[in-house]
Structure formats: C-alpha cells, structure tokens
Amino acid sequence: MSDKLLELNSIHKSFAGVTVLEDISLSVSRGEVVSIIGPSGSGKSTLLRCATMLNDIDSGEIIYMGRKAATTVDGHAVYAPKRELKEISKFFGLVFQNFNLFPHYSVLKNIMDAPVSVAHVDRNEAKARALTLLDQFGLSDKADAYPCELSGGQQQRVSIARALALKPEILFFDEPTSALDPELTGEVLKVIKQLAAEHMTMIIVTHEMQFAREVSDRIVFIENGIVVADDSPEAIFTSDNTRVREFIGKFNS
Numbered sequence: 378m379s380d381k382l383l384e385l386n387s388i389h390k391s392f393a394g395v396t397v398l399e400d401i402s403l404s405v406s407r408g409e410v411v412s413i414i415g416p417s418g419s420g421k422s423t424l425l426r427c428a429t430m431l432n433d434i435d436s437g438e439i440i441y442m443g444r445k446a447a448t449t450v451d452g453h454a455v456y457a458p459k460r461e462l463k464e465i466s467k468f469f470g471l472v473f474q475n476f477n478l479f480p481h482y483s484v485l486k487n488i489m490d491a492p493v494s495v496a497h498v499d500r501n502e503a504k505a506r507a508l509t510l511l512d513q514f515g516l517s518d519k520a521d522a523y524p525c526e527l528s529g530g531q532q533q534r535v536s537i538a539r540a541l542a543l544k545p546e547i548l549f550f551d552e553p554t555s556a557l558d559p560e561l562t563g564e565v566l567k568v569i570k571q572l573a574a575e576h577m578t579m580i581i582v583t584h585e586m587q588f589a590r591e592v593s594d595r596i597v598f599i600e601n602g603i604v605v606a607d608d609s610p611e612a613i614f615t616s617d618n619t620r621v622r623e624f625i626g627k628f629n630s
C-alpha cells in the first residue's frame with residue numbers, strides 16, 4: 378500500500394470563466410511537511426479550499442488515503458456521495474489565517490466542541506485531550522478564557538489545537554501567521570515546528586521563507602495557478618528558475 382495521504386491530480390478550477398488553478402498535481406506522503414509559496418493571487422488559498430472541499434473543483438481528482446473524494450467523468454468533476462465525503466473529511470483539518478474561533482465559546486469549548494458534538498467523542502475524553510493540547514502549546518492557563526482575551530498568537534495556537542482535537546491525518550494551514558505582528562509570529566511557527574518534529578503531515582501556505590526552508594520536506598512554488606517548482610528546500614532556494622529566484626529574492630533583500 379502506498380503511504381500517500383493525499384493525491385491531487387490535474388486539478389482545474391475557475392471562477393466565472395477565469396481560470397485560477399490549471400492542471401495542478403500534488404501528492405503528500407505520511408509525515409511530510411509541504412510548504413506552498415507563491416505570489417499573492419496565484420491560487421494558493423483556492424488550492425487549499427479545493428483540497429479541503431470548501432470549493433468544488435471543475436475537473437481533476439482528489440484522493441485521500443486511497444479514497445476518492447472527487448474524480449472526473451467526461452471532463453467534469455464528480456464527487457463521492459455525501460456520506461463518503463463526510464468520512465474523508467475526517468482525514469484533514471484546516472487552520473485559517475484569521476483563527477476563526479467561536480467568540481462566544483471559551484478556549485476549552487472551542488477545542489472540545491467538534492469532537493463532542495460532531496465526532497461524538499466522550500466528553501471527559503475530549504476534555505482531557507483538549508487540556509493536553511493546551512498544555513503542549515503553553516496555554517494551560519487559558520482554558521477558561523474567551524478568544525477576545527487572547528493575543529493573536531494565542532488565538533492561532535488555540536485554533537491549531539482545535540484542528541488537532543479531531544485527530545486529523547493531515548493538517549492544512551493557510552498563511553497561519555500573516556495576521557500576526559512579527560513578535561507573535563514566532564510562537565505560532567514554534568508550535569508548527571513542534572508538530573513537524575512529531576511527524577505530523579502538514580501542508581502550509583506561507584510567506585515565511587526561512588521557516589519554510591527549515592521545516593519543509595518539500596516546497597511547492599505556485600504561480601498563476603500552475604506548479605512552477607516542487608522540490609526540496611535546498612533545490613528551491615538555489616533554483617535556476619527565473620521566477621522562483623525572483624520570488625525568493627524578494628524575501629532575502
């Protein structure tokens with residue numbers, strides 16, 4: 378059996394006739410950390426939204442752990458039945474740029490809510506797991522706080538804990554630090570590095586080049602909805618490709 382957790386094959390996506398993703402293929406194996414970089418508007422968020430089925434693809438294939446969420450018939454995407462999609466959705470979690478915590482729930486309830494009410498995990502077990510995650514992320518004293526009482530960095534760590542509470546196989550991040558002040562960015566990147574050390578499989582859209590270089594097994598450079606390069610950090614940072622070099626160069630100056 379292949380250890381591929383995710384395969385995206387020839388993904389096409391357009392909005393109102395404008396192509397945003399053009400023939401994107403990407404696969405991620407268990408334990409891999411893959412960073413996605415590229416200019417603003419190049420389709421990175423759309424790719425994550427398609428992979429996590431928040432947006433429908435026009436054509437292509439989405440396969441999680443050998444199970445097909447979407448395939449293409451006669452040039453058009455066909456999705457698996459709802460029940461199968463629900464099962465497949467348990468394989469992944471998503472962390473957004475703007476945290477998206479429930480403002481009227483405490484930190485603990487934010488983390489426990491989906492495990493208890495969606496996944497029907499025993500309440501005590503969900504609570505124990507939530508507290509373990511908070512402890513792991515240095516937030517033990519914040520269990521009863523509300524999101525508005527936390528810094529952005531703390532909120533983002535809570536939202537990572539919330540995603541992990543459902544025990545996903547893969548965690549997606551869409552620019553997890555770009556809403557944060559520089560001094561708060563580090564604490565969130567540290568948590569992601571911690572997860573990488575534990576071999577969590579992650580796909581991370583980021584503009585933090587140094588972080589991507591340190592944490593990733595592969596870096597994928599996307600421009601205009603196309604994968605321009607998909608290689609090791611060292612190969613990407615020493616790439617001959619003009620576009621890759623120009624892009625990386627902007628962050629080094």
Ligand SMILES: Nc1ncnc2c1ncn2[C@@H]1O[C@H](COP(=O)(O)OP(=O)(O)O)[C@@H](O)[C@H]1O
Nearest residue numbers: 392393397415416417418419420421422423424
């Ligand atoms: N829901 C949508 N409707 C119409 N256009 C969209 C939608 N979402 C994204 N786009 C367009 O798709 C392109 C890629 O956007 P996005 O995936 O957000 O890029 P990135 O995350 O790389 O900055 C942009 O031109 C954006 O305007």
Ligand SMILES: [Mg+2]
Nearest residue numbers: 421422423552
């Ligand atoms: Mg984006």
